[in-house]
Amino acid sequence: MSVVGVARDLAARLGVPFRIPEPVVGETGEDISTVASAEIIDADLCGRFGVRAIRDVSIGQSPLWMQARLTLCGMRPINSVVDVSNYVMLELGTPNHTYDLALVPGGHLGTRRSSGGERLVTLDGTEREMLRGDGLIVDRDDRPIGISGVMGGENTEISDSTTAVLLELAWWNRLSISRTSQRLGLRSEASMRFERGTDHELVPIALDRFCELLDRVTPGGVSVCSGRLAGRGYLPPATRVRVRPARMSHLLGRPFAADELRGLLDPIGLRCDVLEDDADGALEVTVPSFRPDVETETDVAEEVARHYGYQRLGRTVPRSPEPGRLTPVQRLRRDLRRVLVGAGLSEAMPNPFLAPDALRRAGMDGAEPVRLLNPLATEESVLRPSLLPGLLTAAAYNSSHRNDTVSLFEIGVVFGPPTAGGGDDTAADKTAEAVLPTETEHLGAIWAGGEAADAVHLTELIAAAFGLELDLKNANDLDGMHPVRAAEVMLGGQPVGVVGEVDPVVCERHGLTERCGWLQLDAESLLSAAASAADRPHQPVSTYPSSDIDLAFAVPDDVQASQVRSTLLDSGGDELRSVDLFDVYRGDQMDAGTRSLAYRLRLQADDRTLTDEQVADIRRRCIDAVEHSHGAVLR
Numbered sequence: 001m002s003v004v005g006v007a008r009d010l011a012a013r014l015g016v017p018f019r020i021p022e023p024v025v026g027e028t029g030e031d032i033s034t035v036a037s038a039e040i041i042d043a044d045l046c047g048r049f050g051v052r053a054i055r056d057v058s059i060g061q062s063p064l065w066m067q068a069r070l071t072l073c074g075m076r077p078i079n080s081v082v083d084v085s086n087y088v089m090l091e092l093g094t095p096n097h098t099y100d101l102a103l104v105p106g107g108h109l110g111t112r113r114s115s116g117g118e119r120l121v122t123l124d125g126t127e128r129e130m131l132r133g134d135g136l137i138v139d140r141d142d143r144p145i146g147i148s149g150v151m152g153g154e155n156t157e158i159s160d161s162t163t164a165v166l167l168e169l170a171w172w173n174r175l176s177i178s179r180t181s182q183r184l185g186l187r188s189e190a191s192m193r194f195e196r197g198t199d200h201e202l203v204p205i206a207l208d209r210f211c212e213l214l215d216r217v218t219p220g221g222v223s224v225c226s227g228r229l230a231g232r233g234y235l236p237p238a239t240r241v242r243v244r245p246a247r248m249s250h251l252l253g254r255p256f257a258a259d260e261l262r263g264l265l266d267p268i269g270l271r272c273d274v275l276e277d278d279a280d281g282a283l284e285v286t287v288p289s290f291r292p293d294v295e296t297e298t299d300v301a302e303e304v305a306r307h308y309g310y311q312r313l314g315r316t317v318p319r320s321p322e323p324g325r326l327t328p329v330q331r332l333r334r335d336l337r338r339v340l341v342g343a344g345l346s347e348a349m350p351n352p353f354l355a356p357d358a359l360r361r362a363g364m365d366g367a368e369p370v371r372l373l374n375p376l377a378t379e380e381s382v383l384r385p386s387l388l389p390g391l392l393t394a395a396a397y398n399s400s401h402r403n404d405t406v407s408l409f410e411i412g413v414v415f416g417p418p419t420a421g422g423g424d425d426t427a428a429d430k431t432a433e434a435v436l437p438t439e440t441e442h443l444g445a446i447w448a449g450g451e452a453a454d455a456v457h458l459t460e461l462i463a464a465a466f467g468l469e470l471d472l473k474n475a476n477d478l479d480g481m482h483p484v485r486a487a488e489v490m491l492g493g494q495p496v497g498v499v500g501e502v503d504p505v506v507c508e509r510h511g512l513t514e515r516c517g518w519l520q521l522d523a524e525s526l527l528s529a530a531a532s533a534a535d536r537p538h539q540p541v542s543t544y545p546s547s548d549i550d551l552a553f554a555v556p557d558d559v560q561a562s563q564v565r566s567t568l569l570d571s572g573g574d575e576l577r578s579v580d581l582f583d584v585y586r587g588d589q590m591d592a593g594t595r596s597l598a599y600r601l602r603l604q605a606d607d608r609t610l611t612d613e614q615v616a617d618i619r620r621r622c623i624d625a626v627e628h629s630h631g632a633v634l635r
Contacts (some may be wrong), residue, residue, distance in 0.1 A: 001193050005290070007366045012267035012307060020092075023208035026215065027226040029055050035225050036107030036166055037140075037610035038232035043233030045135050045148065046111045048171040050203045051229035052211060053101060054089025055164045056222050057081065063217055075189075081158050081165060082212045086189075093290070093441035094169060094198055094206040095190030097137075098145060099156040101164035109168055111148055113176075120144040122155040123185070134180045135172065149177040149194040150186055165214075169207050171200035171235070174292070197292030198233055204228060239287040243272075243300050244280045253313055258283055264307045270300065287480050332466070332527045333411065336443065339465045340409045345445055348408040350390025352415075353380035362389040363480035363506040368380055369413045370437040383415035383437065387444030387520055388480050392502070395448040395512040404514060405449035411523055413439045441523045443497075452485045452500045458519055459489060459499050466530035472499065472562040480506050481518065487560070488523060491529060497521035546577070546604035547615050551622065553632040554594050564626055568599060572618055575610065578602045596635060 004020060011018035029035075038051045061067075062083035070077050075086050081098055088093045101107055116132035128147070131138065135148030139156075146152040149172040158165065172194050180532040181191040211224045245602045248256045258281055260274040269288040287294045294300060297595040305313060315628070326334070335345070353375065359367055359382070369382035384390060387410050415437040447454045478498050486500030502516040555564060561581055568579045583598035590596060603610055603618055626632045 001196065002089075003091045003353070005093060008268060009307075012264075014269075018267070018371075020202075020205060023205065023212040023223055024253060025208045025211045026221075027224050029053070029223040029225040032227045032229055034345050035101070036104075036109070036229060038168075038229040038231050039108070039110040040231040041112035041232045045113055045173050045176055046231070046233045047173070047235040048200045048203050048233070049109075049111060049229075049231035050169045050207050051109055051182055052207045053107065053164070053225040054165045054167065054211060054222050055225070056218075056220075057163055057165050057214070058218055058220075059158070060160055060219070066217060075271050079160075080217050081162070081214065084210055086215060087213060088206055088210045089193070092199075092206050093193060093203055093579045094202050095149070095193050096167060096169040096206060096210060096542075097152050097190075098158055099145065099152070099166040099168065100158055100162045101166045101521060102162070103156045104139055104145065104166055106140040107166055109166065110138045110140075110142070111170065112136060112138060114144075116386055118144055120147065122147065122151045123154055123157060124151070125154065128184055128186075130572060131183070133176070134183075135176050135325065137168070139562055147180065147184075147186075148172055150181050150184070150191045151188055157274050167210055169203055169210075171198055171203060179228050181622075199288075199290035201289045206232070216282040236292075238289070239292075239295055241287065241297055242275065243285050243297055244282045246280060247297060248301055248304060251298065252305055252308075253316055256304065259301060261304060264304050265300070268303065268307060270294070292567070296379075310333055315418060328531045328547075329527050332530050333523070335465065336462070336523070336527070337411065339462060340443075340445065343407075343461055344411040345407040345458075348391060349393045349412070350387075350394055350410060351380065352384050352390075352412065353377075353390055354384050355379045356382055356387045358393070359385070361506070361509045362386070362392055363503050364388070366479060367493065370417060374506065385416060386479075387412060387414060388446075388502075388518065391446040392506070392510050392512075392516075395446055395516065399448060399512055406446075407445070407447050407450065407454075409445040411441065411443050414503070415439055443519075443521045443523045443526070445517075445519040446502075447517035448512060449514040451515055452482070452517055455499045455501070455517040455519040459521075462521070462526070467533050468527070468529055469527070470496075471566075472560065474560050482499050486518075487562075489519075491525060492635055494525075496525045503533050540606060542604050542606045544605055544607075544609050546602050547599050547610055549603070549615065549619055550582075550598060551601065551619070551626075552583070552596055552598040552635040553626055553630075554590060554635055555597050555630060555632045557593050559630045564597055564630060564632070565599065566624050567629050568601065568622050571621045572601065572603075573621075575603050575605050575614075576601060576622075577604050577620060619630050 008018050030052050035053045036051055038049055040046050040049050059079050059081060062077060062080045066083055066087060067077040068088060070083060073090050077083050085098055086097055114130040114134040114136050118130045119127055120425055121127045136144045137146035137148055139145050144153065145156045174195055174197050177191055177194040181187060207228055215221045215498050236536060243262060245256055245258050248261060261283060265272050265285060271286045272283045275282050275284050285300055359369060364386060367385045369385050371382050375381040391408055393409060394408055395406055397450050418435060445458060459470055468491060471490040475486060475488045476483050478486050480503055481498060484502040486498060488495045489497040489499050497520050499519045502518050507516055553564065565579050565581065569576060580600045581597060582600050585596040603615055623634050
């Protein structure tokens with residue numbers, strides 16, 4: 001961002017020497033120590049602070065050649081002092097600031113961080129309040145007279161009556177300037193350069209160049225006080241980068257030898273030294289102070305490419321390793337949608353934001369939802385902890401439009417309260433808490449006008465489609481579910497969802513007059529288990545006839561129908577192909593505390609037709625197993 005920077009690159013391309021001319025300053029005034037003083041109070045804010053004093057200044061117009069050059073660079077000429085200041089900034093890339101020496105008590109300039117609450121009217125006439133940590137330039141009385149690296153204060157502004165100038169030129173902490181400039185919304189040519197990093201080695205040269213030019217453009221010349229005031233704070237050490245020719249060749253697509261790299265980097269100021277005994281024949285590149293943006297081996301590669309010429313490197317189109325592929329879980333999620341659509345359900349997309357009352361209406365009084373600090377609408381101020389409220393609302397909407405029997409599903413995220421962070425047993429870990437709610441992907445399905453059997457059937461379809469063992473466990477205290485027609489879905493002994501019917505009271509609250517089947521599964525656990533499950537072996541289709549037998553058992557009420565089914569499957573052997581519950585009966589013919597469960601068993605062998613004796617043997621094994629395991633009686 002300077003003429004010097006462009007000239008250095010141009011000289012490297014043309015192969016000609018490059019140097020910055022030494023300014024010639026005739027010092028005719030008194031010693032600067034009798035006129036001014038400088039102090040760095042916060043060393044981490046200002047790494048280098050230079051000051052010069054100039055007397056016998058007359059404010060007027062700068063020469064036409066200077067005005068023309070500034071105009072062509074996009075800057076408006078103002079007066080001789082301001083124009084010289086801008087000229088030096090554009091030429092050397094070193095922003096500077098001038099003060100009316102008569103308005104600076106004792107000619108003292110100090111730099112420190114603000115303690116917060118201090119106010120300053122800047123050159124644009126705006127009063128600005130500083131926050132703690134902002135950089136300030138202060139006078140002898142510790143009064144702010146400028147914002148470090150951003151803009152000066154109105155109280156020391158150069159005017160037509162100015163006869164003595166105090167020139168300040170510094171190297172500032174980049175991050176500090178960037179934070180202050182962005183917070184204040186005050187972007188200047190100076191702050192733009194300081195944010196990107198200036199060259200602290202040019203501070204004395206830039207000070208002298210200003211004095212040289214101001215003497216040249218002022219009729220009769222000026223009187224420059226002898227000497228400079230110089231303060232030093234913290235300056236970052238020089239960056240050294242290990243550069244491997246093999247790595248450069250790989251990044252740029254053509255072979256580069258160490259000597260060729262040196263020939264490209266040395267002319268632009270990146271000094272290269274050979275690392276002795278380095279196995280890779282690497283170079284150590286010392287980054288100059290005017291290139292703070294070069295920090296890594298990749299940055300050096302960009303400089304090599306820039307000076308070698310991008311057009312000479314040739315063009316290659318990188319190949320994508322896996323274009324357009326889905327992850328295993330993404331493929332399984334699509335398979336899950338196909339199973340649901342194939343079962344006759346339509347996909348719905350309810351709003352994940354709920355009103356707090358929606359949870360009560362869905363029978364989920366005990367759920368503690370995540371509350372939004374900035375809801376889009378006040379009546380939708382919580383995140384859903386379940387898919388049930390949204391799908392119930394969708395079913396109710398359909399019912400209000402005379403579509404009483406809809407089957408809907410949704411695969412979406414539900415939200416839970418934040419969980420405490422992990423770690424070792426330290427005080428910090430004990431107090432650490434997650435700031436975001438937990439998010440889990442779930443599957444929800446509802447059948448308006450359906451029953452628990454519909455939900456159980458879909459559960460079996462999903463288990464069969466993904467080769468999973470999903471078991472049911474009766475439960476009477478599930479939120480929003482029928483007290484005796486609901487169960488937990490278990491996978492590997494862990495609950496992964498609920499299945500059954502919606503509580504009739506909940507249906508009534510939503511204006512649903514028919515029963516509603518309901519299924520909700522933890523889709524993340526389901527798909528993760530399916531992704532890690534081994535491939536199922538091929539099962540041949542038997543060409544031999546099958547035989548059906550019906551068995552009805554009087555079973556205690558505390559025995560689940562799914563438990564009886566599992567016992568039948570275990571005892572029936574390979575020839576028992578399916579077990580279906582087709583009737584449940586409670587009535588006067590049954591003893592108190594029991595019910596009748598009727599199952600249809602299909603028997604078939606792969607290699608033969610089953611004889612009557614073999615069918616009878618399988619039948620007897622099944623009956624004995626159920627009676628022995630569950631205290632059941634064959635009806």
